[in-house]
Amino acid sequence: MWKNRDVISILDFSREDLEYLFEAADKIYEYLISSSVPRLLEGKVVSLAFFEPSTRTRLSFEVAAKRLGAITIGFSGEEGISVAKGESFADTIRMLDAYSDLIIVRHRYEGAALYAAEIAKVPVINAGDGKQHHPTQAMIDLYTVKRLYGHIDGLVYGVLGDLRYSRAASSFILALTRFSPEKLYLISPKLLRAREEVKMVLRQAGIVFEEVESLEEVIHELDVLYVVRIQRERFPDPQEYEKVKGSYRVTLSLLEKRAKPTLKILHPLPKVDEVEPRVDNSRFAAYFYQAKLGIPLRMALLALILRGEV
Amino acid sequence: MWKNRDVISILDFSREDLEYLFEAADKIYEYLISSSVPRLLEGKVVSLAFFEPSTRTRLSFEVAAKRLGAITIGFSGEEGISVAKGESFADTIRMLDAYSDLIIVRHRYEGAALYAAEIAKVPVINAGDGKQHHPTQAMIDLYTVKRLYGHIDGLVYGVLGDLRYSRAASSFILALTRFSPEKLYLISPKLLRAREEVKMVLRQAGIVFEEVESLEEVIHELDVLYVVRIQRERFPDPQEYEKVKGSYRVTLSLLEKRAKPTLKILHPLPKVDEVEPRVDNSRFAAYFYQAKLGIPLRMALLALILRGEV
Amino acid sequence: MWKNRDVISILDFSREDLEYLFEAADKIYEYLISSSVPRLLEGKVVSLAFFEPSTRTRLSFEVAAKRLGAITIGFSGEEGISVAKGESFADTIRMLDAYSDLIIVRHRYEGAALYAAEIAKVPVINAGDGKQHHPTQAMIDLYTVKRLYGHIDGLVYGVLGDLRYSRAASSFILALTRFSPEKLYLISPKLLRAREEVKMVLRQAGIVFEEVESLEEVIHELDVLYVVRIQRERFPDPQEYEKVKGSYRVTLSLLEKRAKPTLKILHPLPKVDEVEPRVDNSRFAAYFYQAKLGIPLRMALLALILRGEV
Numbered sequence: 001m002w003k004n005r006d007v008i009s010i011l012d013f014s015r016e017d018l019e020y021l022f023e024a025a026d027k028i029y030e031y032l033i034s035s036s037v038p039r040l041l042e043g044k045v046v047s048l049a050f051f052e053p054s055t056r057t058r059l060s061f062e063v064a065a066k067r068l069g070a071i072t073i074g075f076s077g078e079e080g081i082s083v084a085k086g087e088s089f090a091d092t093i094r095m096l097d098a099y100s101d102l103i104i105v106r107h108r109y110e111g112a113a114l115y116a117a118e119i120a121k122v123p124v125i126n127a128g129d130g131k132q133h134h135p136t137q138a139m140i141d142l143y144t145v146k147r148l149y150g151h152i153d154g155l156v157y158g159v160l161g162d163l164r165y166s167r168a169a170s171s172f173i174l175a176l177t178r179f180s181p182e183k184l185y186l187i188s189p190k191l192l193r194a195r196e197e198v199k200m201v202l203r204q205a206g207i208v209f210e211e212v213e214s215l216e217e218v219i220h221e222l223d224v225l226y227v228v229r230i231q232r233e234r235f236p237d238p239q240e241y242e243k244v245k246g247s248y249r250v251t252l253s254l255l256e257k258r259a260k261p262t263l264k265i266l267h268p269l270p271k272v273d274e275v276e277p278r279v280d281n282s283r284f285a286a287y288f289y290q291a292k293l294g295i296p297l298r299m300a301l302l303a304l305i306l307r308g309e310v
Numbered sequence: 311m312w313k314n315r316d317v318i319s320i321l322d323f324s325r326e327d328l329e330y331l332f333e334a335a336d337k338i339y340e341y342l343i344s345s346s347v348p349r350l351l352e353g354k355v356v357s358l359a360f361f362e363p364s365t366r367t368r369l370s371f372e373v374a375a376k377r378l379g380a381i382t383i384g385f386s387g388e389e390g391i392s393v394a395k396g397e398s399f400a401d402t403i404r405m406l407d408a409y410s411d412l413i414i415v416r417h418r419y420e421g422a423a424l425y426a427a428e429i430a431k432v433p434v435i436n437a438g439d440g441k442q443h444h445p446t447q448a449m450i451d452l453y454t455v456k457r458l459y460g461h462i463d464g465l466v467y468g469v470l471g472d473l474r475y476s477r478a479a480s481s482f483i484l485a486l487t488r489f490s491p492e493k494l495y496l497i498s499p500k501l502l503r504a505r506e507e508v509k510m511v512l513r514q515a516g517i518v519f520e521e522v523e524s525l526e527e528v529i530h531e532l533d534v535l536y537v538v539r540i541q542r543e544r545f546p547d548p549q550e551y552e553k554v555k556g557s558y559r560v561t562l563s564l565l566e567k568r569a570k571p572t573l574k575i576l577h578p579l580p581k582v583d584e585v586e587p588r589v590d591n592s593r594f595a596a597y598f599y600q601a602k603l604g605i606p607l608r609m610a611l612l613a614l615i616l617r618g619e620v
Numbered sequence: 621m622w623k624n625r626d627v628i629s630i631l632d633f634s635r636e637d638l639e640y641l642f643e644a645a646d647k648i649y650e651y652l653i654s655s656s657v658p659r660l661l662e663g664k665v666v667s668l669a670f671f672e673p674s675t676r677t678r679l680s681f682e683v684a685a686k687r688l689g690a691i692t693i694g695f696s697g698e699e700g701i702s703v704a705k706g707e708s709f710a711d712t713i714r715m716l717d718a719y720s721d722l723i724i725v726r727h728r729y730e731g732a733a734l735y736a737a738e739i740a741k742v743p744v745i746n747a748g749d750g751k752q753h754h755p756t757q758a759m760i761d762l763y764t765v766k767r768l769y770g771h772i773d774g775l776v777y778g779v780l781g782d783l784r785y786s787r788a789a790s791s792f793i794l795a796l797t798r799f800s801p802e803k804l805y806l807i808s809p810k811l812l813r814a815r816e817e818v819k820m821v822l823r824q825a826g827i828v829f830e831e832v833e834s835l836e837e838v839i840h841e842l843d844v845l846y847v848v849r850i851q852r853e854r855f856p857d858p859q860e861y862e863k864v865k866g867s868y869r870v871t872l873s874l875l876e877k878r879a880k881p882t883l884k885i886l887h888p889l890p891k892v893d894e895v896e897p898r899v900d901n902s903r904f905a906a907y908f909y910q911a912k913l914g915i916p917l918r919m920a921l922l923a924l925i926l927r928g929e930v
Contacts, residue, residue, distance in 0.1 A: 347663060363702070365695055365712075366715055372693050373665055373691065376691040387699040579707070580712075580715075582707065590714075598714050598715075598718055601715055601719075602719075
């Protein structure tokens with residue numbers, strides 16, 4: 001079911017796939033708590049091919065692989081950018097294919113991970129490419145909801161921020177189509193609305209959703225609020241960025257006045273200024289817990305792909 | 311005594327703490343000699359958060375952690391600098407707190423390690439911040455004296471160089487207050503004299519010290535000469551740097567003419583031109599031995615903090 | 621025979637040395653196939669001192685060391701360049717000597733690896749320095765021929781490309797003098813002909829060789845075609861580079877029309893445009909297999925040097 005599978009888009013995975021993954025992650029979670037993690041990936045080599053910088057996602061995958069006994073190699077940061085400029089992408093992937101058992105790719109261009117998967121004989125995991133796909137982030141996000149509420153169905157979700165260019169936001173929205181949310185609010189300035197192709201998938205899946213411009217209108221209804229930052233580097237036009245930056249902010253006073261006391265805020269991190277720092281220590285903030293869950297989830301993912309089981 | 315402890319300033323540690331640490335380092339030293347190092351930190355994750363570049367300190371910690379079976383993750387060099395520019399320092403520390411069992415921080419600003427320790431639930435080690443604190447370097451320095459002379463008390467020390475901006479020099483001077491040196495000479499050009507707050511700690515500890523401008527005057531009295539380079543990047547004003555650069559140099563001919571034959575020279579490295587290269591192969595040079603002792607000392611430190619024992 | 625040996629130039633090794641190495645690599649190859657690699661280098665620390673960027677060679681050595689249970693530390697990319705600018709090369713090597721059991725050096729200047737070997741007490745491996753020496757690449761190249769043909773003697777070789785500045789090409793040509801090729805064609809534009817000192821070694825070894833300018837003339841005779849790219853950064857004069865870039869290209873149609881059906885093409889990679897991408901999937905291309913063989917060959921090398929046996 002999972003063995004040797006590529007992970008390119010969250011849409012490649014069924015509800016059953018994801019539930020199986022979450023159970024595996026629960027098992028790993030217990031191993032971590034009891035400091036008894038088996039070296040399931042002893043002798044395996046995992047390549048981290050980060051053609052675009054990302055400290056956070058890279059470190060999370062690195063811990064996940066190493067905690068299971070795998071070896072990691074790769075490049076990131078400036079080195080990743082210069083690799084991207086030099087020899088052909090295809091040859092770089094072929095090199096990693098020759099050296100390793102699995103390749104994790106991050107790239108600024110849409111489709112890079114899929115192309116890598118076509119070239120490589122070993123499985124490829126998309127750690128974020130282009131503006132739409134970041135499937136392992138979406139898996140972590142749903143897993144966090146699962147651990148917080150015990151279930152993903154039947155909740156009211158809000159996704160706030162740059163729904164146009166944020167791949168974390170798109171992937172999370174698409175991931176919800178595998179479950180049955182009560183309702184989904186897409187909350188953003190007009191310029192940053194979700195893309196038509198994303199909304200089409202929502203409609204096809206029969207998800208009840210609504211686009212609104214202000215968090216204030218809907219905050220009282222939400223069980224889960226997913227916030228993403230505005231990323232300057234995703235904007236083709238800097239002028240467009242200037243128009244929208246700082247256009248939304250989640251404050252503690254709003255939450256205390258209007259939100260359900262059980263509301264949980266998720267965020268793929270890093271945050272910039274879209275969430276007031278005072279929120280960090282409130283009961284609403286679930287994003288550091290979410291970051292922590294990235295480890296068992298990615299460990300489960302690597303183990304399922306490389307061994308077929310946990 | 312050591313379990314889960316933060317390491318922020320050398321002044322946080324008593325003579326007893328340090329002697330306990332040195333004994334643990336001796337034990338590790340024996341393990342290394344006999345190639346029988348136990349994997350005391352199997353399953354532990356150590357984060358290296360180097361917001362300021364430092365190849366040497368980073369590699370030393372990395373070897374120390376890995377030799378005990380720990381996993382290391384982190385960032386350094388250009389990547390560290392760009393992390394420092396991006397999201398909030400607090401959020402970066404929280405991410406590492408979620409991913410690891412201990413965080414080693416290096417930062418150009420004073421107080422960064424302490425702030426990290428306040429944020430993180432896991433222990434934090436200061437690998438150098440600002441102009442004053444580099445506690446693990448001071449531990450290595452004292453441990454080197456201990457291994458060379460069998461004791462730290464009763465010796466005549468000279469500290470030569472940029473006593474104003476070098477955190478290695480300040481930390482070493484402060485560390486001596488935990489012991490009973492016979493005498494301490496602070497040797498530097500006038501512009502680079504030790505800060506008043508450092509001298510106050512010396513006075514409170516009852517350390518007999520004297521400020522002099524020339525090594526020639528005192529070299530014949532010294533048992534230990536600690537040399538630091540002048541670091542351009544610590545100077546707020548480049549003009550000030552120009553005035554003092556190259557203002558002192560330890561030459562072999564001076565040592566052979568005037569120093570005790572048993573004098574040992576320590577240096578936190580890297581050297582630039584403050585020690586003549588010919589000194590490297592003389593009986594006076596102890597700085598490569600000192601670098602080597604960084605490994606068992608830091609191994610002992612990590613093991614004591616993460617396990618409470620060696 | 622191999623224990624504690626430095627690896628500076630391919631000319632330091634006899635035919636017997638190389639055959640012993642290839643047998644060790646065969647043994648490691650079997651371990652890799654059966655996923656039963658012994659941790660021969662448990663507790664050893666291998667330093668990667670890449671003063672010049674090289675993703676491919678670095679990753680290959682890193683996998684090799686880690687698959688045998690060694691710890692790796694080091695620097696590369698921008699960090700390596702800035703290390704090269706800072707403290708003296710000698711001090712950097714002394715630091716790594718204090719921290720590790722073996723040092724792998726890559727440097728843009730001829731002689732850097734030899735100098736490192738003179739300074740360090742631990743063995744040093746040259747991972748490429750200057751324009752002439754890249755001995756481990758030559759070992760991989762010969763080993764690839766050995767695995768493809770069962771023997772290295774008696775074949776007709778062509779080496780195509782920048783024979784003047786490519787250290788991979790020079791090292792391969794020099795390596796052939798340890799065996800008995802039937803004939804060797806040196807194929808290059810006039811400006812990029814092999815250096816006189818290389819040809820002198822060929823003559824002394826009694827290798828029958830001929831310099832030609834066009835692949836078309838000799839392609840039908842070849843059993844092995846070794847191709848190297850033109851590297852802009854090796855040219856002292858950019859004008860000279862402009863004159864020769866793109867001056868040769870191996871196309872599939874030429875191969876299909878004129879080459880022996882058994883011809884194998886080797887390339888140290890990365891490729892730029894000197895081999896048409898369509899060749900990659902043809903029966904002629906052996907370069908990805910060659911890259912893959914880099915792992916067992918380098919594993920064997922590390923094990924022989926650090927343990928004396930596999």
